[in-house]
Amino acid sequence: DAKTTQPPSMDCAEGRAANLPCNHSTISGNEYVYWYRQIHSQGPQYIIHGLKNNETNEMASLIITEDRKSSTLILPHATLRDTAVYYCIVRVATGNQFYFGTGTSLTVIP
């Protein structure tokens, strides 16, 4: 039931912005996009979420295209501690379920 597509892996230089794309072309109008990350088999950690508008918090920014078919998570100044698997999730509108896609393994390089 995963409804998202992400590149399997990405590298980013420390201190640079990390831009992680996600395709969710079948998203419905009332479905939210969530981003989580998982560091080394810990529990997934919430990063940010959005519906239509771009969002920013202390961790990241979320850019959602106008047609809502894709989004980009931006970590503005990546650090080594940002090395993790990042999951883009579309929350199912009719229920309470999160279905994880395969995620992007981000490696921040010194």
Added chain:
Amino acid sequence: DTEVTQTPKHLVMGMTNKKSLKCEQHMGHRAMYWYKQKAKKPPELMFVYSYEKLSINESVPSRFSPECPNSSLLNLHLHALQPEDSALYLCASSRGDRESGYTFGSGTRLTVV
């Protein structure tokens, strides 16, 4: 309290054993979830409880038996498991409304021998 607490953190059990995983939250969340995660794979949804009632079972084998004794507690009873059931078991909770995100616990690392 903004955490989901899972116990034990590690569990080794034989194929004939019965054991239970426990999950607890005190955030007033009304939905709770069990996920299974194999190495280098994304978490897979197993069960959803909403207002203490089982609302979704993702065709999980009956050797996994969930229980929600109250709105703060979620258990996963294990019986006659197979070595391929070895995985990280994650619990999560949410308010249950359309916008609310999940809060995950740190998981129980289960090894079946």
